Amino acid sequence: MNFIDMLRARWRTADSLLCVGLDPDPARFPAAFRDDGEALFAFCRDIADATAEYACAFKPQIAYFAAHDGGESALQRLLAHLKAAHPDVPVILDAKRGDIGSTAEQYAVEAFDRFGADAVTLNPYMGRDSAEPFLRRADRGCVFLCHTSNPGARDFQELDVGGEPLYQRIARTIAGEWNAAGNCALVVGATFPEELKVIRGLVGDMPLLIPGVGAQGGDALAVVRNGATADGTGLVVNSSRGILYASSGEDYAEAAARAARELRDLLRRARD
Numbered sequence: 001m002n003f004i005d006m007l008r009a010r011w012r013t014a015d016s017l018l019c020v021g022l023d024p025d026p027a028r029f030p031a032a033f034r035d036d037g038e039a040l041f042a043f044c045r046d047i048a049d050a051t052a053e054y055a056c057a058f059k060p061q062i063a064y065f066a067a068h069d070g071g072e073s074a075l076q077r078l079l080a081h082l083k084a085a086h087p088d089v090p091v092i093l094d095a096k097r098g099d100i101g102s103t104a105e106q107y108a109v110e111a112f113d114r115f116g117a118d119a120v121t122l123n124p125y126m127g128r129d130s131a132e133p134f135l136r137r138a139d140r141g142c143v144f145l146c147h148t149s150n151p152g153a154r155d156f157q158e159l160d161v162g163g164e165p166l167y168q169r170i171a172r173t174i175a176g177e178w179n180a181a182g183n184c185a186l187v188v189g190a191t192f193p194e195e196l197k198v199i200r201g202l203v204g205d206m207p208l209l210i211p212g213v214g215a216q217g218g219d220a221l222a223v224v225r226n227g228a229t230a231d232g233t234g235l236v237v238n239s240s241r242g243i244l245y246a247s248s249g250e251d252y253a254e255a256a257a258r259a260a261r262e263l264r265d266l267l268r269r270a271r272d
């Protein structure tokens with residue numbers, strides 16, 4: 001099954017639009033992990049196991065692993081665990097790759113073969129040939145930055161490029177020319193709900209990854225109102241810190257499960 005079909009199946013069976021972001025920061029881990037050499041893996045495993053039933057996807061962020069000695073091995077082990085324990089939940093590797101074709105080939109091998117991710121986040125700035133090694137992998141998802149969640153998103157993404165803002169050109173180009181294999185999705189920040197509405201109007205039913213609820217202050221209700229498709233799906237709404245660090249005590253996994261369930265329920269109610 002390809003990434004988009006996996007996601008559609010998961011939206012249906014779990015009835016959830018929630019993506020659990022796995023951004024492990026050892027400085028915020030519960031005390032029990034302090035001298036644990038396997039903490040990166042073990043903390044994420046516990047969070048994933050506690051929240052899987054509420055999730056339509058997982059999104060590990062590669063920088064939180066690669067920043068540490070042995071971190072990439074921890075990420076590899078985590079992906080293997082997610083695939084074995086939660087095979088129905090698609091995994092989006094957040095790596096925001098993009099480079100000349102020959103280098104991009106290596107990045108595609110890294111994301112899809114080394115780590116075994118179902119999808120990867122990509123930066124479209126370098127153009128079509130930089131995306132080609134990923135687009136070619138029809139069974140895997142290519143999730144392109146379109147309008148990001150951070151304040152600086154306005155610096156370039158909203159510049160006029162001949163009668164329309166750049167982010168709209170990106171949305172139309174990817175939904176049209178780049179999506180021949182039907183494996184594309186876009187990133188749109190929850191902090192820009194009006195732009196989200198415009199993008200949904202441009203891309204039909206294409207899945208949208210929405211970071212920025214929770215710690216960045218995005219409004220989950222506005223996201224669903226402006227971004228859901230007619231059948232109440234189409235969204236992968238990510239929360240990382242709001243779930244991972246719901247408690248720094250011994251109850252970190254239970255607290256994460258509670259935070260995930262609450263956000264899933266809020267997203268469900270927003271559809272009604």
Ligand SMILES: O=C(O)c1cc(=O)[nH]c(=O)n1[C@@H]1O[C@H](COP(=O)(O)O)[C@@H](O)[C@H]1O
Pocket residue numbers: 021023061094121147148149150187188189211212213214215216238239240241242
């Ligand atoms: O591609 C992303 O996932 C992403 C795009 C974007 O525009 N903004 C954004 O915050 N992200 C990622 O989404 C996550 C947000 O984390 P929290 O703010 O803790 O929920 C981080 O892993 C970011 O790297």
